[in-house]
Amino acid sequence: MEHGCFQIPNLIFFFRVDFERGPKKHSLGSSQNDGFFAKWGNMTQLQLFNTMGRKLMPFVPLVEGSVGLYCCGLTVYNFAHVGNLRAYIFEDVLRRTLEYSGFQVNHVMNVTDVGHLSDDADSGEDKMLKAAVEAGKTPWEIAEFYTKAFFTDLDSLNVLMPTTVCKATDHIPDMIALIQRIEANGFTYFSGGNLYFDISKFPEYGRLALLSLDDLKAGSRIEVDKNKKNPHDFVLWFTQSKFEHQAMLWDSPWGRGYPGWHIECSAMSMKYLGEQFDIHCGGIDHIPVHHTNEIAQAEAATGKKWVNYWLHNEFLLFGTEKMSKSLGNFVTLTTLGEKGYAPLDYRFFCLGASYRSQLKLSDEGLQAAKNGRAALSEKIILLKEDAGGAEGNAKSAPAASFLASFEEHIALDLNTPQALGDLWGLLRDEKVPAADRLAAAYEMDRVFGLGLKETEREKVDLDDEVIALVEEREAARKAKNFARADEIRKILEDRGIVLEDTPQGVRWRKK
Ligand code: AMP
Ligand code: ZN
DSSP states (O other), rough: OOEEEETTTTEEEEEEEEOSSSOSOOOOOTEEEEEEGGGTTTTTTOOEEETTTTTTOOOSBBTTEEEEEOOOOBBBBSOOHHHHHHHHHHHHHHHHHHHHHHHHEEEEEEOOOTTTTSSSSTTTHHHHHHHHHHTTTTHHHHHHHHHHHHHHHHTTTTTTOOOOOOOGGHHHHHHHHHHHHHHHHTTTEEEEEEEEEEEOOOTTTTTTOOOOHHHHTTTTOOOOTOOOOTTTOOEESSSSSSSSSSSOOOOOOOOOOOOOHHHHHHHHHHHHOSSSEEEEEEEEEGGGIIIIHHHHHHHHSSSSEEEEEEEEEEEETTTTTTTTTTOOOOHHHHHHHHTTOOOOHHHHHHTTSSSTEEEEEEEHHHHHHHHHHHHHHHHHHHHHHHHTTTTTEEEEEEEEHHHHHHHHHBBBOOHHHHHHHHHHHHHHHHHHHHHHHHHHHHHHHHHOOOOGGGGGOOOOOOOHHHHHHHEEEEEEETTTTTHHHHHHHHHHHTTEEEEEEEEEEEEEOOO
Protein backbone atom coordinates (compact mmCIF):
# COMPACT_ATOMS: atom_id res chain seq x y z
CA MET A 1 0.00 0.00 0.00
CA GLU A 2 1.09 3.51 -0.66
CA HIS A 3 -0.33 6.51 1.02
CA GLY A 4 0.14 10.10 0.16
CA CYS A 5 -1.10 13.46 1.25
CA PHE A 6 -2.20 16.57 -0.49
CA GLN A 7 -2.98 19.83 1.12
CA ILE A 8 -5.58 22.53 0.85
CA PRO A 9 -5.15 25.43 3.24
CA ASN A 10 -4.98 24.10 6.82
CA LEU A 11 -6.36 20.69 5.90
CA ILE A 12 -4.50 17.54 5.04
CA PHE A 13 -6.12 14.45 3.62
CA PHE A 14 -4.47 11.07 3.53
CA PHE A 15 -5.23 8.53 0.89
CA ARG A 16 -3.94 5.05 0.31
CA VAL A 17 -3.26 3.36 -2.99
CA ASP A 18 -1.89 -0.04 -3.81
CA PHE A 19 1.85 -0.22 -3.61
CA GLU A 20 2.88 -3.28 -5.51
CA ARG A 21 5.79 -3.01 -7.81
CA GLY A 22 8.82 -4.92 -8.84
CA PRO A 23 9.01 -8.54 -9.90
CA LYS A 24 6.63 -11.06 -8.38
CA LYS A 25 9.39 -13.18 -6.93
CA HIS A 26 13.11 -13.22 -6.48
CA SER A 27 14.69 -16.44 -5.47
CA LEU A 28 17.68 -17.12 -3.34
CA GLY A 29 20.51 -18.21 -5.53
CA SER A 30 18.58 -18.07 -8.78
CA SER A 31 20.74 -15.57 -10.60
CA GLN A 32 24.11 -16.43 -9.19
CA ASN A 33 27.25 -17.64 -10.90
CA ASP A 34 26.13 -18.10 -14.52
CA GLY A 35 23.00 -19.93 -13.56
CA PHE A 36 24.91 -22.07 -11.12
CA PHE A 37 21.96 -22.15 -8.74
CA ALA A 38 19.32 -22.27 -11.43
CA LYS A 39 19.07 -25.94 -10.55
CA TRP A 40 16.86 -24.97 -7.62
CA GLY A 41 14.81 -22.54 -9.65
CA ASN A 42 12.32 -20.65 -7.52
CA MET A 43 12.41 -23.14 -4.69
CA THR A 44 13.91 -20.74 -2.16
CA GLN A 45 11.96 -17.53 -1.82
CA LEU A 46 13.62 -15.12 0.59
CA GLN A 47 11.27 -14.36 3.50
CA LEU A 48 11.95 -11.56 5.95
CA PHE A 49 10.21 -10.68 9.19
CA ASN A 50 8.81 -7.21 8.69
CA THR A 51 8.34 -5.21 11.89
CA MET A 52 5.77 -3.24 9.91
CA GLY A 53 2.95 -5.78 10.15
CA ARG A 54 4.88 -8.12 12.49
CA LYS A 55 5.02 -11.03 10.08
CA LEU A 56 7.21 -12.94 7.66
CA MET A 57 6.85 -11.56 4.17
CA PRO A 58 8.31 -12.69 0.85
CA PHE A 59 10.96 -10.20 -0.16
CA VAL A 60 10.07 -8.32 -3.34
CA PRO A 61 12.29 -5.38 -4.24
CA LEU A 62 11.00 -2.16 -5.78
CA VAL A 63 13.34 -2.55 -8.73
CA GLU A 64 14.09 -5.99 -10.07
CA GLY A 65 17.58 -7.20 -9.22
CA SER A 66 18.56 -4.42 -6.86
CA VAL A 67 17.97 -3.54 -3.24
CA GLY A 68 18.15 -0.24 -1.38
CA LEU A 69 19.23 -0.95 2.20
CA TYR A 70 19.61 1.67 4.91
CA CYS A 71 21.15 0.89 8.30
CA CYS A 72 21.32 3.34 11.19
CA GLY A 73 24.96 3.89 12.06
CA LEU A 74 26.75 4.59 15.29
CA THR A 75 26.76 7.71 17.42
CA VAL A 76 30.50 8.26 17.51
CA TYR A 77 31.27 9.66 20.95
CA ASN A 78 32.68 6.39 22.29
CA PHE A 79 33.80 2.96 21.09
CA ALA A 80 31.10 0.70 19.72
CA HIS A 81 30.12 -1.92 22.28
CA VAL A 82 29.57 -5.50 21.23
CA GLY A 83 25.79 -4.94 21.49
CA ASN A 84 26.03 -2.31 18.75
CA LEU A 85 28.25 -4.67 16.79
CA ARG A 86 25.61 -7.39 16.98
CA ALA A 87 23.38 -5.03 14.96
CA TYR A 88 26.06 -4.55 12.28
CA ILE A 89 26.80 -8.27 12.08
CA PHE A 90 23.08 -8.97 11.53
CA GLU A 91 22.89 -6.27 8.85
CA ASP A 92 25.99 -7.69 7.19
CA VAL A 93 24.46 -11.18 7.08
CA LEU A 94 21.34 -9.64 5.55
CA ARG A 95 23.37 -7.83 2.91
CA ARG A 96 25.43 -10.92 2.14
CA THR A 97 22.25 -13.00 1.83
CA LEU A 98 20.81 -10.49 -0.61
CA GLU A 99 24.03 -10.54 -2.62
CA TYR A 100 24.16 -14.33 -2.52
CA SER A 101 20.63 -14.22 -3.93
CA GLY A 102 21.92 -12.23 -6.87
CA PHE A 103 20.73 -8.77 -5.87
CA GLN A 104 22.90 -5.77 -6.31
CA VAL A 105 22.73 -4.08 -2.90
CA ASN A 106 23.01 -0.36 -2.40
CA HIS A 107 23.90 -0.31 1.30
CA VAL A 108 23.85 3.07 3.01
CA MET A 109 24.88 3.77 6.59
CA ASN A 110 25.02 7.06 8.43
CA VAL A 111 27.48 8.13 11.09
CA THR A 112 25.92 10.29 13.79
CA ASP A 113 28.63 12.84 14.45
CA VAL A 114 26.20 15.48 15.73
CA GLY A 115 26.17 14.27 19.25
CA HIS A 116 23.76 16.36 21.20
CA LEU A 117 20.57 14.46 20.59
CA SER A 118 21.66 10.89 20.60
CA ASP A 119 19.09 10.23 23.28
CA ASP A 120 15.74 9.10 21.87
CA ALA A 121 13.84 11.87 23.56
CA ASP A 122 14.81 15.48 23.00
CA SER A 123 16.28 15.65 26.46
CA GLY A 124 19.58 13.85 25.98
CA GLU A 125 22.83 15.33 27.12
CA ASP A 126 25.32 16.53 24.54
CA LYS A 127 27.33 13.34 24.48
CA MET A 128 29.81 14.49 21.88
CA LEU A 129 30.48 17.70 23.78
CA LYS A 130 30.77 15.86 27.10
CA ALA A 131 33.27 13.40 25.61
CA ALA A 132 35.18 16.28 23.99
CA VAL A 133 35.42 18.25 27.24
CA GLU A 134 36.59 15.16 29.11
CA ALA A 135 39.27 14.45 26.48
CA GLY A 136 40.28 18.10 25.95
CA LYS A 137 39.42 17.78 22.24
CA THR A 138 36.89 19.34 19.87
CA PRO A 139 33.67 17.41 19.15
CA TRP A 140 34.93 16.95 15.55
CA GLU A 141 38.16 15.35 16.77
CA ILE A 142 36.20 13.04 19.07
CA ALA A 143 33.88 12.04 16.23
CA GLU A 144 36.78 11.38 13.85
CA PHE A 145 38.64 9.26 16.37
CA TYR A 146 35.66 7.02 17.21
CA THR A 147 34.53 6.81 13.58
CA LYS A 148 37.92 5.32 12.68
CA ALA A 149 37.77 2.94 15.62
CA PHE A 150 34.26 1.86 14.57
CA PHE A 151 35.31 0.99 11.02
CA THR A 152 38.37 -0.86 12.30
CA ASP A 153 36.02 -2.96 14.45
CA LEU A 154 33.70 -3.64 11.51
CA ASP A 155 36.63 -4.66 9.33
CA SER A 156 37.94 -7.09 11.95
CA LEU A 157 34.46 -8.65 12.09
CA ASN A 158 34.44 -9.14 8.28
CA VAL A 159 31.51 -6.73 8.02
CA LEU A 160 31.43 -5.48 4.43
CA MET A 161 31.90 -1.76 3.99
CA PRO A 162 28.59 -0.08 3.08
CA THR A 163 28.36 1.25 -0.47
CA THR A 164 27.86 4.71 1.00
CA VAL A 165 28.80 5.95 4.46
CA CYS A 166 27.39 9.39 5.19
CA LYS A 167 28.26 11.68 8.06
CA ALA A 168 25.50 13.81 9.56
CA THR A 169 27.70 16.93 9.67
CA ASP A 170 28.25 16.71 5.88
CA HIS A 171 24.50 16.75 5.23
CA ILE A 172 23.08 19.68 7.20
CA PRO A 173 21.78 21.42 4.00
CA ASP A 174 19.93 18.20 3.03
CA MET A 175 18.33 18.09 6.48
CA ILE A 176 17.32 21.74 6.25
CA ALA A 177 15.78 21.16 2.80
CA LEU A 178 13.79 18.19 4.11
CA ILE A 179 12.56 20.12 7.15
CA GLN A 180 11.42 22.89 4.79
CA ARG A 181 9.32 20.36 2.85
CA ILE A 182 7.79 19.06 6.09
CA GLU A 183 7.07 22.63 7.15
CA ALA A 184 5.56 23.53 3.77
CA ASN A 185 3.19 20.55 4.09
CA GLY A 186 1.92 21.88 7.42
CA PHE A 187 3.36 19.36 9.89
CA THR A 188 5.39 21.72 12.08
CA TYR A 189 5.08 24.48 14.67
CA PHE A 190 7.64 26.82 16.14
CA SER A 191 7.71 27.14 19.90
CA GLY A 192 10.22 28.33 22.49
CA GLY A 193 12.88 28.83 19.79
CA ASN A 194 12.65 25.33 18.32
CA LEU A 195 10.81 23.83 15.35
CA TYR A 196 8.68 20.81 16.29
CA PHE A 197 7.04 18.01 14.33
CA ASP A 198 3.33 17.98 15.22
CA ILE A 199 2.40 14.29 15.43
CA SER A 200 -1.33 15.08 15.58
CA LYS A 201 -1.07 16.08 11.89
CA PHE A 202 0.22 12.64 10.96
CA PRO A 203 -2.57 10.15 11.68
CA GLU A 204 -0.34 7.14 10.93
CA TYR A 205 2.12 8.12 13.68
CA GLY A 206 3.15 5.10 15.74
CA ARG A 207 2.15 2.46 13.13
CA LEU A 208 5.56 0.77 13.27
CA ALA A 209 5.52 0.56 17.06
CA LEU A 210 1.82 -0.42 17.16
CA LEU A 211 0.98 2.71 19.11
CA SER A 212 -2.11 4.77 18.43
CA LEU A 213 -2.18 8.53 18.80
CA ASP A 214 -4.60 8.10 21.71
CA ASP A 215 -2.17 5.75 23.50
CA LEU A 216 0.58 8.25 22.96
CA LYS A 217 -1.37 11.14 24.42
CA ALA A 218 -2.23 9.22 27.56
CA GLY A 219 0.38 8.12 30.06
CA SER A 220 3.44 9.44 28.27
CA ARG A 221 6.69 8.82 30.11
CA ILE A 222 8.62 11.28 28.01
CA GLU A 223 9.90 14.25 29.96
CA VAL A 224 7.40 17.09 29.49
CA ASP A 225 8.68 19.98 27.46
CA LYS A 226 6.29 22.88 28.02
CA ASN A 227 6.83 24.06 24.45
CA LYS A 228 5.35 20.86 23.02
CA LYS A 229 1.69 20.45 22.16
CA ASN A 230 1.97 16.67 22.58
CA PRO A 231 4.70 15.00 24.65
CA HIS A 232 5.63 12.88 21.61
CA ASP A 233 6.14 15.83 19.30
CA PHE A 234 9.81 16.05 18.54
CA VAL A 235 12.29 18.70 17.52
CA LEU A 236 13.32 19.08 13.89
CA TRP A 237 15.56 22.09 14.45
CA PHE A 238 16.88 23.62 17.66
CA THR A 239 17.86 27.24 17.98
CA GLN A 240 17.64 27.12 21.76
CA SER A 241 20.41 24.88 22.92
CA LYS A 242 19.96 23.00 26.16
CA PHE A 243 23.69 22.85 26.46
CA GLU A 244 26.24 25.42 27.39
CA HIS A 245 29.12 26.02 25.00
CA GLN A 246 27.31 24.40 22.09
CA ALA A 247 30.06 23.92 19.54
CA MET A 248 28.26 22.50 16.52
CA LEU A 249 25.96 25.19 15.10
CA TRP A 250 24.69 25.96 11.61
CA ASP A 251 22.64 28.75 10.02
CA SER A 252 19.11 27.82 9.00
CA PRO A 253 15.80 29.47 8.04
CA TRP A 254 14.77 29.08 11.72
CA GLY A 255 17.93 30.63 13.14
CA ARG A 256 21.42 29.44 14.03
CA GLY A 257 21.23 26.05 15.66
CA TYR A 258 21.38 22.34 15.01
CA PRO A 259 19.13 19.54 13.76
CA GLY A 260 17.16 17.07 15.84
CA TRP A 261 18.61 13.59 15.72
CA HIS A 262 15.95 11.76 13.72
CA ILE A 263 16.05 14.02 10.67
CA GLU A 264 19.52 12.89 9.58
CA CYS A 265 18.39 9.36 8.73
CA SER A 266 15.31 10.50 6.80
CA ALA A 267 17.36 13.04 4.85
CA MET A 268 20.43 10.94 4.07
CA SER A 269 18.58 7.72 3.24
CA MET A 270 16.40 9.54 0.71
CA LYS A 271 19.38 11.37 -0.74
CA TYR A 272 21.20 8.12 -1.52
CA LEU A 273 18.35 5.63 -1.99
CA GLY A 274 15.48 7.73 -3.30
CA GLU A 275 12.17 8.70 -1.72
CA GLN A 276 11.07 5.07 -1.54
CA PHE A 277 13.37 2.18 -0.87
CA ASP A 278 13.34 -1.45 0.18
CA ILE A 279 14.80 -2.17 3.62
CA HIS A 280 15.58 -0.17 6.74
CA CYS A 281 17.36 -1.80 9.70
CA GLY A 282 18.38 -1.16 13.25
CA GLY A 283 18.10 -2.58 16.75
CA ILE A 284 14.65 -2.96 18.34
CA ASP A 285 15.33 0.02 20.61
CA HIS A 286 14.81 2.20 17.53
CA ILE A 287 11.25 1.02 16.85
CA PRO A 288 9.21 3.23 19.21
CA VAL A 289 10.92 6.59 18.76
CA HIS A 290 13.75 6.95 16.24
CA HIS A 291 12.28 4.89 13.40
CA THR A 292 8.75 6.01 14.23
CA ASN A 293 9.90 9.62 13.90
CA GLU A 294 11.95 8.90 10.77
CA ILE A 295 8.80 7.55 9.09
CA ALA A 296 6.74 10.57 10.16
CA GLN A 297 9.32 12.98 8.74
CA ALA A 298 9.90 11.18 5.45
CA GLU A 299 6.24 10.51 4.70
CA ALA A 300 5.14 13.99 5.79
CA ALA A 301 7.64 15.44 3.32
CA THR A 302 6.90 13.21 0.32
CA GLY A 303 3.32 12.10 0.90
CA LYS A 304 4.36 8.57 -0.08
CA LYS A 305 5.03 5.33 1.70
CA TRP A 306 8.73 5.43 2.46
CA VAL A 307 10.17 1.99 3.28
CA ASN A 308 8.76 -1.46 2.47
CA TYR A 309 10.58 -3.74 4.95
CA TRP A 310 11.64 -2.85 8.49
CA LEU A 311 14.07 -5.34 10.06
CA HIS A 312 15.16 -5.11 13.67
CA ASN A 313 17.64 -7.14 15.67
CA GLU A 314 17.03 -8.10 19.30
CA PHE A 315 19.38 -7.03 22.06
CA LEU A 316 22.64 -8.40 23.21
CA LEU A 317 22.21 -8.65 26.97
CA PHE A 318 24.76 -8.13 29.67
CA GLY A 319 23.40 -10.11 32.61
CA THR A 320 19.68 -9.52 32.32
CA GLU A 321 19.89 -6.03 30.86
CA LYS A 322 20.41 -4.57 27.41
CA MET A 323 24.07 -3.75 26.88
CA SER A 324 24.18 0.03 26.58
CA LYS A 325 26.56 2.91 26.86
CA SER A 326 24.20 4.90 29.02
CA LEU A 327 23.83 2.05 31.54
CA GLY A 328 27.64 1.78 31.59
CA ASN A 329 27.51 -2.03 31.28
CA PHE A 330 29.33 -2.28 28.03
CA VAL A 331 32.07 -4.44 26.61
CA THR A 332 34.10 -3.66 23.49
CA LEU A 333 35.89 -5.91 21.01
CA THR A 334 39.15 -4.87 22.66
CA THR A 335 37.89 -6.15 26.02
CA LEU A 336 36.95 -9.45 24.38
CA GLY A 337 40.41 -9.59 22.77
CA GLU A 338 42.04 -9.20 26.17
CA LYS A 339 40.07 -12.24 27.32
CA GLY A 340 41.35 -14.25 24.37
CA TYR A 341 38.35 -13.98 22.04
CA ALA A 342 39.08 -12.92 18.46
CA PRO A 343 36.58 -10.65 16.63
CA LEU A 344 35.53 -13.59 14.43
CA ASP A 345 34.83 -15.66 17.56
CA TYR A 346 32.31 -12.96 18.44
CA ARG A 347 30.86 -13.04 14.91
CA PHE A 348 30.52 -16.83 15.22
CA PHE A 349 28.87 -16.36 18.63
CA CYS A 350 26.28 -14.02 17.06
CA LEU A 351 25.63 -16.38 14.13
CA GLY A 352 24.74 -19.08 16.65
CA ALA A 353 21.49 -17.26 17.51
CA SER A 354 18.66 -15.88 15.39
CA TYR A 355 18.99 -12.11 15.05
CA ARG A 356 15.46 -11.88 16.47
CA SER A 357 16.32 -13.61 19.76
CA GLN A 358 17.90 -12.01 22.74
CA LEU A 359 21.47 -13.14 23.21
CA LYS A 360 23.28 -13.15 26.54
CA LEU A 361 26.97 -12.38 26.60
CA SER A 362 28.70 -14.96 28.76
CA ASP A 363 32.13 -16.52 29.08
CA GLU A 364 30.65 -19.98 28.50
CA GLY A 365 28.94 -18.81 25.33
CA LEU A 366 32.04 -17.05 24.03
CA GLN A 367 34.27 -19.99 24.91
CA ALA A 368 31.91 -22.37 23.10
CA ALA A 369 32.00 -20.08 20.06
CA LYS A 370 35.78 -19.89 20.20
CA ASN A 371 36.05 -23.69 20.39
CA GLY A 372 33.48 -24.11 17.64
CA ARG A 373 35.32 -21.76 15.32
CA ALA A 374 38.66 -23.42 16.09
CA ALA A 375 37.15 -26.81 15.21
CA LEU A 376 35.72 -25.33 12.02
CA SER A 377 39.10 -23.86 11.04
CA GLU A 378 40.86 -27.13 11.78
CA LYS A 379 38.37 -29.04 9.63
CA ILE A 380 38.81 -26.59 6.75
CA ILE A 381 42.60 -26.86 6.99
CA LEU A 382 42.49 -30.65 6.96
CA LEU A 383 40.13 -30.64 3.98
CA LYS A 384 42.44 -28.23 2.17
CA GLU A 385 45.33 -30.61 2.79
CA ASP A 386 43.28 -33.60 1.67
CA ALA A 387 42.11 -31.79 -1.45
CA GLY A 388 45.73 -30.88 -2.18
CA GLY A 389 44.72 -27.48 -3.54
CA ALA A 390 42.17 -28.94 -5.98
CA GLU A 391 39.19 -26.80 -7.02
CA GLY A 392 36.05 -28.67 -6.03
CA ASN A 393 32.54 -28.70 -7.36
CA ALA A 394 29.88 -27.34 -5.00
CA LYS A 395 27.11 -28.71 -7.20
CA SER A 396 28.23 -32.32 -7.12
CA ALA A 397 25.15 -34.18 -5.91
CA PRO A 398 25.93 -34.74 -2.20
CA ALA A 399 27.47 -31.28 -1.68
CA ALA A 400 24.57 -29.64 -3.48
CA SER A 401 22.00 -31.14 -1.14
CA PHE A 402 23.74 -29.52 1.86
CA LEU A 403 23.90 -26.25 -0.02
CA ALA A 404 20.19 -26.46 -0.86
CA SER A 405 19.35 -27.04 2.79
CA PHE A 406 21.57 -24.11 3.76
CA GLU A 407 19.74 -21.91 1.26
CA GLU A 408 16.36 -22.97 2.63
CA HIS A 409 17.45 -22.06 6.14
CA ILE A 410 19.08 -18.76 5.37
CA ALA A 411 16.16 -17.76 3.11
CA LEU A 412 13.80 -18.21 6.04
CA ASP A 413 14.54 -14.93 7.78
CA LEU A 414 18.29 -15.55 8.02
CA ASN A 415 18.22 -18.66 10.16
CA THR A 416 21.97 -18.71 10.80
CA PRO A 417 21.95 -21.34 13.59
CA GLN A 418 20.37 -23.94 11.31
CA ALA A 419 22.48 -22.85 8.35
CA LEU A 420 25.60 -23.45 10.48
CA GLY A 421 24.24 -26.96 11.09
CA ASP A 422 24.23 -27.47 7.31
CA LEU A 423 27.85 -26.33 7.14
CA TRP A 424 28.86 -28.80 9.84
CA GLY A 425 26.88 -31.61 8.18
CA LEU A 426 28.65 -30.94 4.91
CA LEU A 427 32.14 -30.76 6.37
CA ARG A 428 31.71 -34.02 8.27
CA ASP A 429 30.23 -36.04 5.41
CA GLU A 430 32.99 -38.38 4.33
CA LYS A 431 30.99 -39.41 1.26
CA VAL A 432 31.54 -35.96 -0.27
CA PRO A 433 34.99 -35.50 -1.82
CA ALA A 434 37.13 -33.04 0.19
CA ALA A 435 37.43 -30.55 -2.67
CA ASP A 436 33.64 -30.49 -3.18
CA ARG A 437 33.05 -30.06 0.54
CA LEU A 438 35.37 -27.07 0.48
CA ALA A 439 33.73 -25.56 -2.59
CA ALA A 440 30.27 -25.78 -1.00
CA ALA A 441 31.57 -24.47 2.35
CA TYR A 442 33.06 -21.43 0.60
CA GLU A 443 29.69 -20.78 -1.04
CA MET A 444 28.00 -20.84 2.38
CA ASP A 445 30.69 -18.59 3.77
CA ARG A 446 29.69 -15.88 1.33
CA VAL A 447 26.83 -15.41 3.83
CA PHE A 448 28.54 -16.35 7.11
CA GLY A 449 31.56 -14.15 6.44
CA LEU A 450 33.91 -16.24 8.59
CA GLY A 451 36.82 -16.03 6.15
CA LEU A 452 36.95 -19.81 5.66
CA LYS A 453 38.80 -19.59 2.34
CA GLU A 454 41.61 -17.64 3.97
CA THR A 455 41.88 -20.00 6.94
CA GLU A 456 45.40 -21.34 7.18
CA ARG A 457 47.30 -23.38 9.65
CA GLU A 458 48.99 -21.13 12.13
CA LYS A 459 52.63 -20.89 11.19
CA VAL A 460 54.84 -22.44 13.86
CA ASP A 461 58.42 -21.26 13.83
CA LEU A 462 60.32 -24.35 14.80
CA ASP A 463 63.71 -23.78 16.31
CA ASP A 464 66.68 -25.91 15.26
CA GLU A 465 66.39 -28.15 18.29
CA VAL A 466 62.75 -28.95 17.55
CA ILE A 467 63.51 -29.61 13.88
CA ALA A 468 66.27 -31.99 14.95
CA LEU A 469 63.81 -33.79 17.27
CA VAL A 470 61.21 -34.12 14.48
CA GLU A 471 63.84 -35.56 12.17
CA GLU A 472 65.12 -37.93 14.87
CA ARG A 473 61.53 -39.12 15.41
CA GLU A 474 61.08 -39.76 11.70
CA ALA A 475 64.29 -41.83 11.70
CA ALA A 476 63.15 -43.70 14.85
CA ARG A 477 59.83 -44.51 13.20
CA LYS A 478 61.52 -45.81 10.08
CA ALA A 479 63.78 -47.95 12.28
CA LYS A 480 60.62 -49.17 14.10
CA ASN A 481 61.94 -47.71 17.35
CA PHE A 482 58.46 -46.67 18.43
CA ALA A 483 59.41 -46.13 22.06
CA ARG A 484 61.82 -43.35 21.10
CA ALA A 485 59.34 -41.94 18.57
CA ASP A 486 56.65 -41.71 21.27
CA GLU A 487 59.11 -40.21 23.70
CA ILE A 488 59.93 -37.43 21.23
CA ARG A 489 56.25 -36.85 20.51
CA LYS A 490 55.71 -36.32 24.26
CA ILE A 491 58.67 -33.91 24.53
CA LEU A 492 57.25 -31.82 21.68
CA GLU A 493 53.74 -31.90 23.11
CA ASP A 494 55.09 -30.48 26.36
CA ARG A 495 56.45 -27.64 24.24
CA GLY A 496 53.01 -27.03 22.74
CA ILE A 497 53.64 -28.72 19.38
CA VAL A 498 51.37 -31.52 18.22
CA LEU A 499 52.60 -33.98 15.57
CA GLU A 500 50.34 -35.80 13.16
CA ASP A 501 51.47 -38.64 10.91
CA THR A 502 49.77 -38.51 7.52
CA PRO A 503 50.32 -40.43 4.26
CA GLN A 504 52.07 -37.27 3.01
CA GLY A 505 54.48 -37.25 5.98
CA VAL A 506 54.58 -35.71 9.42
CA ARG A 507 52.66 -32.46 10.11
CA TRP A 508 52.82 -30.26 13.16
CA ARG A 509 50.54 -27.65 14.64
CA LYS A 510 50.30 -25.55 17.78
CA LYS A 511 48.44 -27.22 20.59
P1 AMP B 1 23.33 3.79 18.61
O1 AMP B 1 24.70 4.37 18.40
O2 AMP B 1 22.87 3.84 20.02
O3 AMP B 1 22.30 4.37 17.65
O4 AMP B 1 23.40 2.21 18.27
C1 AMP B 1 23.85 1.68 17.05
C2 AMP B 1 23.08 0.41 16.72
O5 AMP B 1 23.25 -0.57 17.76
C3 AMP B 1 21.57 0.61 16.59
O6 AMP B 1 21.07 -0.16 15.51
C4 AMP B 1 21.03 0.10 17.92
O7 AMP B 1 19.70 -0.30 17.82
C5 AMP B 1 21.97 -1.09 18.15
N1 AMP B 1 22.08 -1.50 19.57
C6 AMP B 1 22.31 -0.72 20.64
N2 AMP B 1 22.41 -1.46 21.77
C7 AMP B 1 22.25 -2.76 21.39
C8 AMP B 1 22.26 -4.02 22.09
N3 AMP B 1 22.48 -4.10 23.40
N4 AMP B 1 22.06 -5.15 21.37
C9 AMP B 1 21.86 -5.11 20.03
N5 AMP B 1 21.83 -3.96 19.31
C10 AMP B 1 22.03 -2.79 19.97
ZN1 ZN C 1 18.58 6.21 12.08
